[in-house]
Amino acid sequence: MAITDPSEEDIIxxxxxxxxxxxxxxxxxxxxxxxxxxxxxxxxLNEAVDPDALLTLFSRQDSGLIKFELADCHVTVYADGKITVEEIDNIES
Known part of the structure; x- marks a missing residue:
């Protein structure tokens, strides 16, 4: 789902x-x-982040996150399963 909330405009x-x-x-x-x-x-994907680390983080579902960059985007994966993607150009401008 795309985010349109202005308070989260960098998260697309x-x-x-x-x-x-x-x-x-x-x-x-x-x-x-x-x-x-x-x-x-x-x-x-495995050139930017270890997929096993993502699965380990998710399986614990307590707290924590993994951030990485791929395809000119900042990607954040949270332990609770939330995934956010931000274009690098949107963040830096």
Whole structure:
């Protein structure tokens, strides 16, 4: 779901994931939605972040987050399954 709340205008994609199996595909979906690129154009997720670390974080579901950059975006994955994506250009301007 795209965010349109002005208080969160830098965050252009936010989604909550409920199942571990959905986490990695949802991160890829978030990036393709924001950038308009295909998964192949975005590049391998594992070059930006360790997918096992994301799954470990999610499986604990207490607190914490992992941030990384890929496809000119800042991606944050929270332990509770929340994923946010911000375009780097939107943050720096």
């Amino acid at each position: 994609y936010q989604r909550n994931v409920e199942r571990a199996n959905d986490l990695i595909p949802e991160v890829v979906t978030a990036l393709t939605t924001v950038t308009g690129q295909t998964p192949r154009e975005i590049g391998p």
